[in-house]
Amino acid sequence: xxxxxxxxxxxxxxxxxxxxxxxxxxxxxxxxxxxxxxxxxxxxxxxxxxxxxxxxxxxxxxxxxxxxxxxxxxxxxxxxxxxxxxxxxxxxxxxxxxxxxxxxxxxxxxxxxxxxxxxxxxxxxxxxxxxxxxxxxxxxxxxxxxxxxxxxxxxxxxxxxxxxxxxxxxxxxxxxxxxxxxxxxxxxxxxxxxxxxxxxxxxxxxxxxxxxxxxxxxxxxxxxxxxxxxxxxxxxxxxxxxxxxxxxxxxxxxxxxxxxxxxxxxxxxxxxxxxxxxxxxxxxxxxxxxxxxxxxxxxxxxxxxxxxxxxxxxxxxxxxxxxxxxxxxxx
Amino acid sequence: xxxxxxxxxxxxxxxxxxxxxxxxxxxxxxxxxxxxxxxxxxxxxxxxxxxxxxxxxxxxxxxxxxxxxxxxxxxxxxxxxxxxxxxxxxxxxxxxxxxxxxxxxxxxxxxxxxxxxxxxxxxxxxxxxxxxxxxxxxxxxxxxxxxxxxxxxxxxxxxxxxxxxxxxxxxxxxxxxxxxxxxxxxxxxxxxxxxxxxxxxxxxxxxxxxxxxxxxxxxxxxxxxxxxxxxxxxxxxxxxxxxxxxxxxxxxxxxxxxxxxxxxxxxxxxxxxxxxxxxxxxxxxxxxxxxxxxxxxxxxxxxxxxxxxxxxxxxxxxxxxxxxxxxxxxx
DNA sequence: AAAATCAATGTAAACGTTTACCTTTTATCG
DNA sequence: CGATAAAAGGTAAACGTTTACATTGATTTT
Numbered sequence: 180x181x182x183x184x185x186x187x188x189x190x191x192x193x194x195x196x197x198x199x200x201x202x203x204x205x206x207x208x209x210x211x212x213x214x215x216x217x218x219x220x221x222x223x224x225x226x227x228x229x230x231x232x233x234x235x236x237x238x239x240x241x242x243x244x245x246x247x248x249x250x251x252x253x254x255x256x257x258x259x260x261x262x263x264x265x266x267x268x269x270x271x272x273x274x275x276x277x278x279x280x281x282x283x284x285x286x287x288x289x290x291x292x293x294x295x296x297x298x299x300x301x302x303x304x305x306x307x308x309x310x311x312x313x314x315x316x317x318x319x320x321x322x323x324x325x326x327x328x329x330x331x332x333x334x335x336x337x338x339x340x341x342x343x344x345x346x347x348x349x350x351x352x353x354x355x356x357x358x359x360x361x362x363x364x365x366x367x368x369x370x371x372x373x374x375x376x377x378x379x380x381x382x383x384x385x386x387x388x389x390x391x392x393x394x395x396x397x398x399x400x401x402x403x404x405x406x407x408x409x410x411x412x413x414x415x416x417x418x419x420x421x422x423x424x425x426x427x428x429x430x431x432x433x434x435x436x437x438x439x440x441x442x443x444x445x446x447x448x449x450x451x452x453x454x455x456x457x458x459x460x461x462x463x464x465x466x467x468x469x470x471x472x473x474x475x476x477x478x479x480x481x482x483x484x485x486x487x488x489x490x491x492x493x494x495x496x497x498x499x500x501x502x503x504x505x506x507x508x509x510x
Numbered sequence: 511x512x513x514x515x516x517x518x519x520x521x522x523x524x525x526x527x528x529x530x531x532x533x534x535x536x537x538x539x540x541x542x543x544x545x546x547x548x549x550x551x552x553x554x555x556x557x558x559x560x561x562x563x564x565x566x567x568x569x570x571x572x573x574x575x576x577x578x579x580x581x582x583x584x585x586x587x588x589x590x591x592x593x594x595x596x597x598x599x600x601x602x603x604x605x606x607x608x609x610x611x612x613x614x615x616x617x618x619x620x621x622x623x624x625x626x627x628x629x630x631x632x633x634x635x636x637x638x639x640x641x642x643x644x645x646x647x648x649x650x651x652x653x654x655x656x657x658x659x660x661x662x663x664x665x666x667x668x669x670x671x672x673x674x675x676x677x678x679x680x681x682x683x684x685x686x687x688x689x690x691x692x693x694x695x696x697x698x699x700x701x702x703x704x705x706x707x708x709x710x711x712x713x714x715x716x717x718x719x720x721x722x723x724x725x726x727x728x729x730x731x732x733x734x735x736x737x738x739x740x741x742x743x744x745x746x747x748x749x750x751x752x753x754x755x756x757x758x759x760x761x762x763x764x765x766x767x768x769x770x771x772x773x774x775x776x777x778x779x780x781x782x783x784x785x786x787x788x789x790x791x792x793x794x795x796x797x798x799x800x801x802x803x804x805x806x807x808x809x810x811x812x813x814x815x816x817x818x819x820x821x822x823x824x825x826x827x828x829x830x831x832x833x834x835x836x837x838x839x840x841x
Numbered sequence: 842a843a844a845a846t847c848a849a850t851g852t853a854a855a856c857g858t859t860t861a862c863c864t865t866t867t868a869t870c871g
Numbered sequence: 872c873g874a875t876a877a878a879a880g881g882t883a884a885a886c887g888t889t890t891a892c893a894t895t896g897a898t899t900t901t
Contacts, residue, residue, distance in 0.1 A: 180624075180649075182887055193851045198889060206849065228625040230887035233560045233856050238889090250590055250606075251788070256582045263581075263608055267615070272622045275581075275606040277594055284598070291603045293511075294559040318511075402788070434792035457582070457733070458787070461765035463794040513857055524881045529859060537879060561857035564886050569859090845900070852893070857886105864881070870874085 181222035190218035201226055232296055239271075239488060243481070244292035246276045246285060246302040248400075254427055254454045254473050258325065261477020262301060269485060271298070278305065280400075286311045293320060299484045301477075303327040306368040321487045323480045327370050335487055337480045337498040341371050344469040344502035345378025345423070346385075348451045351467075352421045353386045355510055357449060361412040361419035363429055365400045375425050375453060394419050398429050405432025413440060413448075420448060421510065427454035430466070449510040465507035472500050512553035521549035532557055563627055570602075570819060574812070575623035575631040577607045577616060579731075585758055585785045585804050589656065592808020593632060600816060602629070609636065611731070617642045624651060630815045632808075634658040637699040652818045656811045658701050666818055668811045668829040672702050675800040675833035676709025676754070677716075679782045682798075683752045684717045686841055688780060692743040692750035694760055696731045706756050706784060725750050729760050736760025740767035744779075751779060752841065758785035761797070780841040796838035803831050 187194040192211060199207050200215040207215075218224075232240045245262050247255040259275060266273045274297065276288035285305055289312070292300055299321035304312045307330040316322050316334060323335040352360055362379050365372040376395075383390050396411060398404035405424060412419055413436065422437075424430040430452030442448050444464055452459075455470035479498050487493060518525040523542060530538050531546040538546075549555075563571045576593050578586040590606060597604045605628065607619035616636055620643070623631055630652035635643045638661040647653050647665060655667040683691055693710050696703040707726075714721050727742060729735035736755060740763065743750055753768075755761040761783030773779050775795055783790075786801035810829050818824065 183889095184887075194888080195852075195890080196850060199850090202889085208849065211850080225621055225625050227564075227627070227887055228622065229560055229564045229627055230856090231889080233558075233564055233858090233886090234888045234890085236856080236889090250581060250594075251584070251587045253582070253584075256587055259581055260608065267618075272605065272607070272619070272626075274603065276603070277591065287598075288603070290556055291559065294556050295603075296558070296560055428788075431789045431792045434789075438792065438794060438796070456789070457759075458762045458765075458789060458793075461762045461769065462789075462792070463769060465769070514859095515857075525858080526860080526882075527880060530880085533859085539879065542880080558857055561886090562859075564856090564888090565858045565860085567859090567886080843901090845898100847898075848896095850893105850895080852891105854891085855889085859885085861884085862882085865879085867876105867878075869876075871872105 180227075181224045182227070183224075185222055186215065186218045186224050189222060190215045240296055240298045241271045242295065242297045243271050243273050243484065244276070244288075244295075244297040244300040244302075245273050246278050246288050246292075246300065248278055248280045248303065248305075250275065250277055252428060253456055254471065257473035258477035261474040261479075262481045263477075265478050265481035265485070271485075278302075280305055282309070282311060285309075289315050293318075298488050299323070301325055301480050301484060304329050304369075306366075307370055308368075321484060321491070323484045323487070325476050325480045330370075333495050335480075335483045335496050337476050337483065337500065339371075339471045339476065339500050339502050341374035341502070342378040342381065344453065344471070344504070345375040345425075346381045347378075347502075347504045348423055348453070348469050349379050349382035350385065351504060351506070352423065352449060352451065352510060353382060353388065355421075355449070357419075357421040358388060359391075359394060359417065359419040359421070361409075361422045362395045363405055363408045363412070363422065363424040363433060364395065364397050365425050365429070367397060372425060379423065398425075400426050400428060402428045402432040402435075405429025406436045407432070409433035409436035413437075413442075418448075422448060422450050423453075424450070425453045427452060427456055430454070430456075430468075434462075445508070445510050451510060455505060459505075459507065462509075464509050467507045467509045468505050470503045470505045472502070475500055511558075512555045513558070514555075516553055517546065517549045517555050520553060521546045571627055571629045572602045573626065573628045574602050574604050574815065575607070575619075575626075575628040575633075576604050577609050577619050577623075577631065577633040579609055579611045579634065579636075581606065581608055583759060584787055585802065588804035589808040592805040592810075593812045594808075596809050596812035596816070602816075609633075611636055613640070613642060616640075620646050624649075629819055630654070632656055632811050632815060635660050635700075637697075638701050639699075652815060652822070654811045654815045654818070656807050661701075664826050666811075666814045666827050668807050668814065668831065670702075670802045670807065670831050670833050672705035672833070673709040673712065675784065675802070675835070676706040676756075677712045678709075678833075678835045679754055679784070679800050680710050680713035681716065682835060682837070683754065683780060683782065683841060684713060684719065686752075686780070688750075688752040689719060690722075690725060690748065690750040690752070692740075692753045693726045694736055694739045694743070694753065694755040694764060695726065695728045696756050696760070698728060703756060710754065729756075731757050731759060733759045733763040733766075736763025737767045738763070740764035744768075744771060744773075749779075753779060753781050754784075755781070756784045758783060758787055761785070761787075761799075765793075765797075775840050782841060786836060790836075790838065793840075795840050798838045798840045799836050801834045801836045803833070806831055 396408040634657040727739040
């Protein structure tokens with residue numbers, strides 16, 4: 180692969196001039212510029228990003244890091260697309276890593292990204308007091324948290340109004356006449372889970388209904404746990420008439436449990452899921468969900484990160500995007 | 511961030527020694543090794559991957575490139591996990607890029623990956639005679655194609671036996687008594703589409719049934735086209751009694767069209783989709799599909815690539831994995 | 842017309858590693 | 872005991888860029 184030096188030799192100029200042409204600095208006369216361009220074309224020259232990143236101190240490295248729990252989760256996949264599209268539009272590349280909610284993996288990837296000297300990192304912390312992420316932030320690398328946030332730390336972040344989203348879902352169920360509403364929650368050390376739980380409580384309180392703890396189960400965000408929790412709830416002597424499931428994968432699990440028992444939705448049991456699914460419309464019946472603007476979260480986070488790179492001193496921005504109750508036919 | 515030089519100074523040895531410790535070369539006596547380790551720990555030293563990649567000619571750069579059409583497609587998401595898991599197990603990082611089936615984007619990302627000097631690249635070519643990929647292969651970068659393949663080019667590749675998969679699906683439908691079987695295909699310039707189409711023909715021929723071209727539609731793999739094609743087929747004067755849809759996203763589209771018309775599955779119309787979906791079981795009725803071993807494809811491709819890196823001269827390997835007809839209740 | 846300024850380009854150092862080669866020390870052998 | 876080999880560590884060049892600084896020649900100023 181042709182290097183700067185080759186191009187310089189071929190065009191009979193110095194490497195500095197070639198470099199200036201590449202970075203289209205103004206200080207080069209049109210004729211030389213054309214000469215260099217011709218030489219680059221003839222040799223098929225592509226600037227080496229590695230060497231460039233190594234040398235360049237100021238300026239952009241044109242590389243972003245994105246660490247998510249699992250790319251197979253449609254919510255994160257959609258978010259990742261938001262990130263990638265904005266990055267691509269600015270000619271940034273993205274290194275995407277899956278942490279599997281595993282701190283060891285998260286740490287490995289944070290190390291990698293740092294030593295790849297990415298311009299900045301976007302991630303949802305594994306927990307509210309995720310030490311690895313905290314250390315990362317302290318080290319000065321620009322970080323934007325998405326979806327979840329870090330406790331006691333002011334920084335750029337993009338969240339969704341989880342409490343409000345959950346409130347609307349449960350409020351909707353109550354207005355439809357449901358009183359026994361099962362809640363399948365996620366891990367409680369992540370901020371989103373707790374906020375959604377609060378939204379549930381809010382709605383119950385608003386309608387002066389008691390919160391019965393036997394209707395509340397804690398899962399781990401995975402499909403299998405959604406199914407298991409749903410089964411526990413349906414086995415109750417006086418089972419809930421509606422289920423509110425706090426993420427997409429667990430919703431799929433709950434649906435499996437319901438179909439297994441040949442229960443009719445919404446006749447026998449109503450269901451609302453948190454997170455929209457690309458196939459929610461294709462389900463029978465189409466599923467009512469709290470839709471999070473995942474794509475927009477990714478977009479906004481990337482824009483925030485890019486702005487921070489341009490101006491490291493700018494004030495920290497907290498964005499809270501609104502989820503939307505998408506009413507279909509499962510309630 | 512502490513550098514090799516800092517560590518060397520701190521441990522009172524030369525940078526060469528530190529480098530040797532890092533790469534645990536044998537030529538360093540235990541005491542010095544410990545000294546260096548201590549210094550590294552004290553300074554929190556992390557080797558800089560960028561500098562390392564720049565310098566190192568032989569040996570591994572520990573970075574792989576993966577270009578897929580769309581991470582939101584569950585098939586590719588699953589494949590990506592296969593790639594990532596194997597890469598992670600070997601301490602390789604993966605740069606993931608979405609091409610959106612757009613040659614311009616594909617080219618941009620290939621440039622990026624090359625100039626990041628990745629060890630190798632895994633990708634499904636956008637078409638059988640994808641010039642950009644062809645040029646990449648010619649340039650000597652190790653490439654493994656997955657899912658789709660390149661015409662007239664012998665190279666490491668991992669495919670799925672599409673023809674066989676399609677055959678089994680259609681054969682199943684025919685044995686169930688269906689005669690008018692609608693086919694919703696993808697772009698015909700990709701190998702998988704054409705092979706699946708051949709499988710359809712095979713099955714019809716095996717049962718001595720004529721292939722009626724009005725039952726065959728070509729889409730573009732996207733959800734919207736699946737829906738549109740399904741609508742066209744259902745509008746036919748003598749509509750098909752079964753639909754075979756050649757990828758997951760189009761299947762979701764077709765399902766939407768069917769529900770829109772309030773048709774019953776499988777009573778009014780039977781459906782088989784190519785590609786399994788994480789939620790296929792949660793559909794009502796659960797969807798019968800041809801399951802592609804996507805995760806295994808990703809795994810195998812990565813292993814192949816890693817082997818190629820270890821031995822650039824080894825014979826090219828063509829892997830053809832078997833899909834599986836997963837019979838649920840939609841036929 | 843000499844001096845000062847400016848625009849265009851060149852020179853060389855730096856970024857953080859790896860590695861070929863050289864030096865020093867220590868062990869081995871006849 | 873001197874010669875030799877092996878082991879451990881050091882020196883410096885290289886990887887492909889960017890960039891501070893130096894150089895050159897032309898133009899303007901006095």
